[in-house]
Amino acid sequence: MRGLIESIAAALASDGLILRGGFNITDSEAAPPGLSGAPVKSVLLVGQAGAESWPHFLRWRENQSQTIVNPLDTWSREVIGAVAKDFGARAVSPSDKPYLPFQQWAMRAEGLKPSPLGILMHPRYGLWHAYRGALLFEDEIPVQPAEAAIHLCDACVEKPCMKSCPVDAYSADGFAYESCLAHVRGTEGGACRTGGCLDRNACPYGTDYRYSPEAQAFHMASFAGL
Template sequence: MILARGMIEGITAALGANGLILRGGFVFSDNDDAAHGASGVPAKSVLLVGQAGAAPWPHFLRWRERQPQQIANPLDSWSRQVIGDVAAAFGARAVSPSDKPYLPFQQWAMRAEGLKPSPLGILMHPQYGLWHAYRGALLFEDEIALPQQGEMIHLCDACVAKPCLKSCPVDAYSREGFAYQACLAHVRGANGGPCRSGGCLDRNACPYGTEYRYPPDVQAFHMASFALAAG
């Protein structure tokens, strides 16, 4: 069975009511080790759910005001609730990037939208730059007819200056990878104020998709979550 176009439009509208968007999808091949759908049989299709810019932020804040002050991982909890409600309404299983055992969300995202990682590891989008995210996915036990995804332009290939590798005061990102402990120590330390209040300096140095850049309060929230979750 191929899911009707009207269902995709319904899902899009339901997600859009909370500032979320569909981020592409695909049909699993016979060679894929597909996660199970709502009834427990292997899924045939997946739709990625995420955001462009900070569109979900006001919806999240309104939800947050009604929750206990000490709720753990509030943005993850909100995403699970919103995407879970949509999944229940359309016969899908909702999954999250933080589910354990971890699902291959980045591989799914690259396959769904044809994106490639930036030097920071974040997938580079030709419109949104680095200012986007994946909040979950919908797994269906039916095939979904989706337009064929064309090859995306990878902006990092044309970026010679690579300012994203030159702005961090502790060189947390390099061609060798991410210096996790150095980043964490700096963010928590006396000189980490600019990162704590305005977000990652390397990420903010990227010249692409700046109209989608998260506002400082959103970046501060994510940086605080990183510092706290790191233990």
């Protein structure tokens, strides 16, 4: 008989999404509320690796109003929400307010560390992955604790992700948001608008999972408000 986690994974796979690990919340931790309002005991992260979910999103979008704000968030909420309903969980999203600590959850669930770009570096997917939501359970479910993953950035001497942006958006001082935004919106930002962040694309890891130019252009347009 298929177990709970395997069944959830199979349900998500029909829309190109995957489970991204999880963890059990200890008695000493503050826990968000579940469906009934009681503190949750288990968290399962949901996301994507590469662009597996992209065609599923596009098919959904064909039948939606083109005026929807943040359509990818809307699609993710619908898909993950339906799975949550089937399995008695509360679905939450990274963009829900008040914000939940998704970055910390993700590092805990998969043992990952941030890259110089702030995106978590995955030993297989590189920078080409994302977290789209989480399933919160009021009952404790069997979750395999994550071990610390190999952090590929430690072995990367050249750091091309810090040298490819024409306006040096990423540096030891952090992310120069205003400079990046102005460049992407400006006349010199065409390559970023159509093919995605040059620094991200310069990373040598996980290239088999790189998003398509179409998908990257969508994300860049969302970032720039275009």
